[in-house]
Amino acid sequence: MSRGDASPLAQADSARLRGQLGSDVEQHCMISTDFDEKGYEFVPDVFAESESASLASELETAATKSGGTRTLLRERWCRVLACTLRDRLSLIPSTHVAVQCTYFEKSAFRNWLVPIHQDLSIPVAERVGDESLSGWSEKEGAIFVQPPVSVLEALVAVRVHVDACAAEDGPIRVVPGSHRFGRIGAQQAPEIRRVRGEVVCEATVGSVLAMRPLLLHSSMKTSGASMRRVLHFVFGPAALPCGLEWRDAV
Numbered sequence: 001m002s003r004g005d006a007s008p009l010a011q012a013d014s015a016r017l018r019g020q021l022g023s024d025v026e027q028h029c030m031i032s033t034d035f036d037e038k039g040y041e042f043v044p045d046v047f048a049e050s051e052s053a054s055l056a057s058e059l060e061t062a063a064t065k066s067g068g069t070r071t072l073l074r075e076r077w078c079r080v081l082a083c084t085l086r087d088r089l090s091l092i093p094s095t096h097v098a099v100q101c102t103y104f105e106k107s108a109f110r111n112w113l114v115p116i117h118q119d120l121s122i123p124v125a126e127r128v129g130d131e132s133l134s135g136w137s138e139k140e141g142a143i144f145v146q147p148p149v150s151v152l153e154a155l156v157a158v159r160v161h162v163d164a165c166a167a168e169d170g171p172i173r174v175v176p177g178s179h180r181f182g183r184i185g186a187q188q189a190p191e192i193r194r195v196r197g198e199v200v201c202e203a204t205v206g207s208v209l210a211m212r213p214l215l216l217h218s219s220m221k222t223s224g225a226s227m228r229r230v231l232h233f234v235f236g237p238a239a240l241p242c243g244l245e246w247r248d249a250v
């Protein structure tokens with residue numbers, strides 16, 4: 001679905017990306033309506049093979065050059081990609097801005113697991129005094145805070161799969177519908193998973209997993225052969241409450 005109301009930057013950048021990467025990328029993805037109910041949606045073939053190959057080569061240099069995994073939105077190619085995602089995925093509100101992109105690479109050489117959790121922190125420009133804010137922290141030179149739940153509920157995370165991710169490659173596992181419980185305590189999370197079950201999100205090259213950051217999720221170590229490269233974007237409303245401002249907004 002093409003968007004007439006995307007920002008001029010988004011339109012210009014998407015056009016540039018299409019120009020760079022060929023005409024086979026004109027497809028626009030229709031998103032089913034149960035995203036809000038389940039809290040996640042798998043969208044195949046968002047990127048053509050040639051585009052995924054271009055992304056892989058950007059990552060070879062950019063991931064090292066940026067010196068960190070959370071700073072990619074400061075790279076031009078990554079901002080272009082964020083605009084392209086907003087253009088192609090109708091579940092990202094057209095007025096939302098990209099606020100973060102984290103690079104995850106999981107392989108036999110860089111192996112890790114993540115216990116069940118929700119993503120509760122957002123990157124902001126500076127600290128402000130407001131008692132509805134908590135959990136201030138700093139990572140890779142950026143300030144993070146836990147905003148009110150209403151902010152977290154509005155966010156859309158988009159995981160771009162640069163490689164295929166099979167069950168043995170340490171895919172993310174999500175607990176359907178768990179984003180509807182607001183903030184979940186560490187003790188409640190395993191119980192909610194036991195009751196609701198979990199879905200293993202295998203993925204193909206060029207596919208996208210969209211999810212609400214409040215969705216309970218986890219992942220195991222890999223025992224497979226994939227590099228399992230994922231670009232994890234977060235999109236949010238342009239304006240924040242409590243005097244907060246985004247660190248980056250694309």
Ligand SMILES: O=C(O)CCC(=O)C(=O)O
Binds near residue numbers: 104172219220230
């Ligand atoms: O990519 C993964 O395996 C886990 C990522 C994750 O837990 C997160 O983004 O919060």
